[in-house]
Amino acid sequence: MPVDSGTIAAQIGAAGGLWTHTPIDWAGNEPPGPTAKPAGWPNNAAQGYFGPGEGTRPGGAVTQSGPAGAPKMLSINPVNLTTTSFGVSVVFDATVTSSRVNYGTTQAVASTAAGTTAAAQTIAVPGLTTQTQYWFSVQATNASGTSVSNLFTVTTF
Numbered sequence: 001m002p003v004d005s006g007t008i009a010a011q012i013g014a015a016g017g018l019w020t021h022t023p024i025d026w027a028g029n030e031p032p033g034p035t036a037k038p039a040g041w042p043n044n045a046a047q048g049y050f051g052p053g054e055g056t057r058p059g060g061a062v063t064q065s066g067p068a069g070a071p072k073m074l075s076i077n078p079v080n081l082t083t084t085s086f087g088v089s090v091v092f093d094a095t096v097t098s099s100r101v102n103y104g105t106t107q108a109v110a111s112t113a114a115g116t117t118a119a120a121q122t123i124a125v126p127g128l129t130t131q132t133q134y135w136f137s138v139q140a141t142n143a144s145g146t147s148v149s150n151l152f153t154v155t156t157f
Contacts, residue, residue, distance in 0.1 A: 069144030071096045076138055076149055083157045085126040088138060092119050096140045101125055103136040107151055115140075128156050 064073055072093040080087040088101050099115030101123045115123040128134060134156070138149040 064147045064149045066147030067145035069142070070147040071099075071140040071142050072147065073138055073140065073149050076152070078136075078152070078154045079122060080124075081154060081156065083130045084128045085124065086128070086134070086154050086156065087122045087124050088136065089122045090115070090120075090138050090140075092140055094142065095119050096142050099123065099138070099140040101136050102139055102148075103134050105129075105132060105134060107135050109135050109137055109151065130156055132156050 074091040074093055075089070077089045078086055079089045090099070092099070096117055096119070098117065099121065101113045101115065102109040102111070103113065103125055104110045113123055113125045115121055123138075125134075125136070132155065133153055135151050135153050137151050140147055
C-alpha cells in the first residue's frame with residue numbers, strides 16, 4: 001500500500017494521523033543490532049520530557065504538590081541510566097534551599113539521594129541493583145515550603 005498524505009490522515013490515534021516517531025531498539029537486542037542512544041534520551045517515551053509546571057501532556061505529566069510559593073519543577077528527566085545507577089535532571093523555577101530524589105523498588109520510595117540548591121541540576125542515584133525497576137520522585141524546598149513530584153519509574157540495565 002503506498003503511503004501518502006491521505007493514508008497518514010486516515011490513521012486513528014492520539015496523534016491525529018501524524019507519525020510522531022520511529023521506534024528504536026535502544027537495547028540492541030533486535031536487528032539491525034545495537035543503536036547508540038544519544039546521551040540523556042530516555043529508554044521509554046513515557047520517561048521523556050514532562051513539560052513545564054503542571055505538564056503539557058493530557059492529564060498533566062508533572063503533577064506536584066506543595067503550598068503556594070513552593071518550588072515548581074519545570075522539567076524532570078531520567079538521565080545516565082546504567083546497570084547500577086541513574087540520574088535525574090531537574091529544572092526548578094528558582095533556586096531551592098534543598099532538593100533530593102526519593103527512590104525505591106516500591107512506590108514507598110524510602111531511600112533518598114541528595115541534590116543541591118541550584119535551579120538546574122542532575123541528582124545522581126547510585127548503588128542500585130541490575131535489571132531492577134525503581135520508582136522515584138523529586139522533592140524540593142524553599143522558604144515557602146516543599147513540593148514533591150508525582151512518581152516515575154526507571155529500570156536499570
